[in-house]
Amino acid sequence: MISADELVSRRLLQVTVSWHTHPSDDHLSLVHMWLHMSDLGPVRFHTAPDAPLELTLDQPHDSYDMDEYGQVTVGPAPDDFLMSRFIGQSIRAVHRIIDHRIETEIGLRLELDHGEVHILNLGDELVITDTALPDALEAALR
Numbered sequence: 001m002i003s004a005d006e007l008v009s010r011r012l013l014q015v016t017v018s019w020h021t022h023p024s025d026d027h028l029s030l031v032h033m034w035l036h037m038s039d040l041g042p043v044r045f046h047t048a049p050d051a052p053l054e055l056t057l058d059q060p061h062d063s064y065d066m067d068e069y070g071q072v073t074v075g076p077a078p079d080d081f082l083m084s085r086f087i088g089q090s091i092r093a094v095h096r097i098i099d100h101r102i103e104t105e106i107g108l109r110l111e112l113d114h115g116e117v118h119i120l121n122l123g124d125e126l127v128i129t130d131t132a133l134p135d136a137l138e139a140a141l142r
Helices: 082-086 135-141
Strands: 012-022 025-037 041-046 054-057 071-076 091-099 104-112 115-122 125-129
Touching: 012 082, 025 125, 082 115, 082 125
Parallel strands: none
Antiparallel strands: 012 025, 012 071, 025 041, 041 054, 091 104, 104 115, 115 125
16 A cells, blocks of 8 residues: 555556446446556555545556446546546645544545645545535534
8 A cells, every 4th residue: 555645746647447237227336446646556446345445556456347237447537537638647645535424434535736736535435526525414513
C-alpha cells in the first residue's frame, strides 16, 4: 500500500477502470480504478468493507469471466468517466474524508489543477464524484 500523499505533485497520465456486469442486469458496477501517475506508475484504488480506500502500486489486470456471476471488463476509462477530464493535470493536494459518525476514513478529496474530485468507499462501493457528498455523509462531516 502507498500513502495518498504520494499522489501530490504528480500528473495524471491515464485512467484505467474495471467494471462488473451481469447478463441479467444492464447496470455497470465500478470495481477498481487505476490512476496512472507520472514518476509513480499505476495506482489501484480498491474498496473493502469497513476499511478505508486501499491504494497500491499495481498494474491493471486482464478482464475475466465469473461464469453465472457475470464478468469483469478492464480497459481505458471512457471519455465521459469523471476522472478522464483530469488527464494531464497535476494533483495539488489530497484531503482525507472522515465519516465522524463511525470515526472512519472513507475516502479522499483530490485537488487538481482545474477542479476537485471525491473518491469514496461507500459500503464497499467505489464512488467518484465532483458534486456535493451524499446528504447523510455531508452532515457527518460538518
